[in-house]
Amino acid sequence: MIAHQRKLGIVIVSYVVLIVLALITILPLIWLLYTSFKPHKEIIENVFALPRVFSMDNYQRTWEFGRFGIASFNSIFYSTVATLLTTLLALMTGYGFAKFGYKRLSGFLYYFFILGLLITVHSVLVPLFIMESFLNLDDTRLGILLPYIAFGLPFLVYLSTSYIRTIPTALEEAALIDGASYIRVFWSIIVPMSRPVIGTMLIFSFLSNWNEFVFVFTLTSKATLRSLPVAVNAFAGGMARDFGLLFSALTIATIPMIVFYFVFRKKIAQGFAAGSIKE
Amino acid sequence: MPLLSEGIETRQKQRRKKRNSYALLVGPSVFLYGVFIIFPVIFSGVFGFTEWDGVGIPQFIGFDNYVSIFSDPVFLFDLRNNFLIVAISVFGQLPIGFVVAYIIYRKLVVGGKVFETVLFLPITISAVVIAILWNQIFGPSGLLTALMRLLVNDPRYVFAVFENRVFAMVPILFVILWMYTGVYMIIFIANLQSISPSVFEAAVIDGASEGQILWRIVIPAMTNILFTTSIFAISGSLKSFDLIFAMTGGGPAHYTEVVAIYMYLQTFRFYNFGYGSAVSVVIVALSLGLITLLRVSYKRIEKRFG
Missing domain, CATH: 1.20.5 (Single alpha-helices involved in coiled-coils or other helix-helix interfaces)
Structure with a gap:
């Protein structure tokens, strides 16, 4: 009882x-x-109340003033390209580390990548900025993509290496004896067999690239190169007086990710959990 | 004989082929990672010993930057704020995340999946958006002020915690909890699921209470994860930049500043590139130091109880 x-x-x-x-x-x-549907005046009068009419007025003005069209394009561009390239490179590296048997070299390089998980973006901002201005990469899309990829690599290399290690070697060895090249084996055996981990890698990488802020913020000065978070930040600084516009800007940046979340929730969770589960 | 030498030749050829393929597969990543992460880190290490405004020739000044950093009261106060974030992460996010994960995993409530989905949601939203949203809640003309005016029935009440030197960090700490607790919940759930269910069944048959299951089975199986997540929490805490930068920019009067923002302002606003590099080195050293400390104490604990 x-x-x-x-x-x-x-x-x-x-x-x-x-x-x-x-x-x-x-x-x-x-x-x-x-x-986000209430005009500024209504928000000031009563912050709690529901909007009297659902008008898209805020959204129209925000989209124009905040240049959210180009910012959305940039966000999609940076996130997609960086995600695809990082995942491909990480898979290639993972294959090399897991299957080639150069134990010493691979072991060393692997830890070299893992160390990168401890390095914060901010600790390399200064030299990165100087280096990029020196190479004329600042204020270019390439100059944004390359650090995105470099910073995405450590975790994805970790994911791909530990997954590819579990793929049985028999199939791959048979193909090699039949005279297939390593690149061929990579494309037609390793990549198809890694499908589950590729999903996690793509989605996890896309999420972190989409929300990235500091690189675009420090490495670009042109409004046309801004990603959504940077555009929202700039817009909030300038338009802070009109709360209606501000709220619609925040919603524009949030809605795609919430949709993304509900579609891929499981894979996102797997990505976060992958770093911690005991093997 | 010619057959044998041919065999050696093809084997050599194959070995070369293998080596080249390896270079082709691993090379590009190593190159990008080396150029965009390792090189800048070394660069910071070197320029931390110089005085440089980014234009002229850097002047070697030994440890002067480091001496100035640790005697700057602003930096020391920033360090205090960073430790507050570490504390809220380790003593707030981890325990709350664990309790929630445990409730959901042990099916103590109906609809655990729904709660899990809701609590994990903030992780998908950009830190900048979250910062501005919560500013509209904590700010002087924000939601909380309006709510308090209703509650205390005083139309002139203003919620002004940001203006208090001691408590200015409280809203930020709250938002950090709001944003990241779900991640730890997800990590704990995944790890709880890796405990064999037969262990629980046996315990239930033996008449173990919920408390006994928690303390005797779950916690011992989770010490390793608690340790790993503490490392995440610490390194994540020292990285905190986006959120605070967009929320307060470190202000007012450095009350909510953290070391990463200090570094940013020194470098990109005051153009003290050498000094900023030295601050970067301090950030990396701090996070390595804290993690080593944690690792050593974990080993001690494991030795005594494991």
């Missing part, structure tokens, strides 16, 4: 904890969404 009551108590406390946390998480986002 006492044990039963105790169990009930635990269940009630559990519900309270989860419901409170869920509300704290979701309410600000709901507030953001409906407030």
Whole structure:
């Protein structure tokens, strides 16, 4: 009886904890969404109230003033290209590390990459900025893509190497004996067999590239090269007086990622968990 | 005999082929990583010993930058703010994330998946967006002020915690909790799922209570993960930049500044490139130092109890 009551108590406390946390998480986002339809005056009058009319006016003006068209294009461009290239390079590297048997060299290089997980973006900003101006890469799309790729590599190399290690060698060896080249083996055996981890790599990489801020912010000065987070930041600085515009800008930057989240939630979770699970 | 030498030749050929393929596969990544990460890190190490405004010739000044950094009260206050973030991560995100993961994993509530989905959601939103959104909540004309005006029935009430030197970090710490706790929840759930279910079944049959299951089975199986996630929390804390930069920019009067922002301002606003490089080195050293400390203490604990 006492044990039963105790169990009930635990269940009630559990519900309270989860419901409170869920509300704290979701309410600000709901507030953001409906407030983005209110004109500035209405927001000042009452921050809580629902909009009197759902007008797209804020969105139209924000899209124009904030140059969100070009920023969205840039975000899609940087994220897609960097994600594809990083994933391809990481898979190639993972294949080399996992299957070629150069134990010493691969081991050394592997730890060399893992060390990169500890290095923060900010600790290389200064030299990166100087280096890019020296190579005339600053204020170019390439100059943004290359650091994105370099910083994405350590984690993806970690993911691909540990996955490719688990692929049985028999098939690959048979192909090599039949005279297939290593590149051929990579394309027609390793890549198809790595499909599950490729999904995680692509999605995890896309998410971090999409939300990247510092590189674009420091390495570019042109408004036409800005990604969405940087455009939102610039817009918030300039348009902070009109809350309606501000809220619609925030919503524009948020909605695609929420859709992305609901489509790929499982893969995103796998990416975050992958670094920690004991083997 | 010619057959044998042919065999050696093809084997050599194959070995060369293998070596070239390896270089082709691994080379591009190593090159990019070396040029865009390792080289800049070494660069920082060297320029940290110089005084340089980014244009002229760098002047070698030994450890002067480091001496100035550690005698700058602003830097020391920033360091204090960084440690607050480490503390909220290790003593806030980890325990809350763990409790939630445990509740969901043990199915103590119905609809655990729904809660999991909601709590993990903030991770997809850009830190800049989150910062500006919460500014609209904590700011002087924000949601919290309006809410408090209703609650205390005083139309002139203003929520002004940012203006208090001691407590200015509180809203930021709260947002950090809001943003990242879900990640730790996800990590814990994944690791709880890797504990064999038969262990639980046996415990339940033996009449173990929920508390006993938690303390005797789950916690011991999770010490390794608690350690790993603490490392994530520490290195993540020292990286915190985007959120604070977009939320307060480190202000007012450096109250919410952290070392990464200090470095940014020194370099890109005051053009002290040498000094900024030295600050970068301090950031990397701090994160390595803290992680080593954690590793050593973990080994000690493992030795005593493991």
